[in-house]
C-alpha cells in the first residue's frame with residue numbers, strides 16, 4: 088500500500104477546471120472525474136481541504152469591466168464559488184465521500200459558515216472540507232483563499248489544479264511567445280503524491 092507523502096493537503100480547483108469542454112458552468116462528467124481523483128487520494132488516508140474558484144460562472148474583474156461596481160461584482164464572484172462548492176459536495180456524496188461546505192460569507196440556510204476549528208475537526212474525521220466564497224473579501228481571488236486556508240488548517244502543501252501547468256510570463260493561450268517560469272505542475276506532481 089502506497090504511503091502518502093502528505094497527511095493534510097489543500098487542493099485549489101479553479102472554476103474553469105469544472106467546465107470541461109463546455110463554454111460555461113459545470114460539466115457533470117468533468118466534475119465526476121475530479122471527484123474520482125480526489126477519492127483516490129482520500130482513500131490513501133490523506134486529509135483534504137478544497138478551495139474552489141468561480142471563474143466558470145462569474146469573475147469580478149469581468150463584471151467591473153462592463154461597468155459594474157467592482158466590490159459588488161466580486162461578491163457575485165464569491166457567490167459563484169458557493170455554487171461550485173455545492174456541486175462539488177454533491178458529487179463527493181454521490182461518490183460515497185463525506186464532504187462539508189464552509190463558506191466565508193454567511194448564507195447559513197444553504198451552507199455552514201467557515202469555522203476554523205470545526206473545519207479541522209472535519210478533516211480529522213476524514214471528511215473533505217470544501218471552502219467556499221474565497222476569503223469573503225472583495226478585491227481578492229480564490230488563490231489567496233487557498234494560501235490562507237492552507238495555512239489556517241496546517242496543510243503541508245497547497246496544490247493548484249488549473250488550466251495551465253505552471254507559471255508563465257504571459258497567458259500561454261493568448262501569447263505564443265509565453266514561456267514557463269516554473270516546472271510544469273504535472274512534473275511537480277509526479278512522484279510527490281506517494282513515497
Ligand code: UDP
Nearest residue numbers: 102140141142147161164165221222228229
Ligand atoms: N473573489 C473575491 N474574493 C475572494 C475570492 C474570490 O472577490 O476572496 C471573487 C472575484 O471576483 C473572483 C471570483 O470571486 O474573480 C471568482 O474567483 P476566482 O477568479 O479566484 O476563481 P477561479 O479563477 O479560481 O475560477
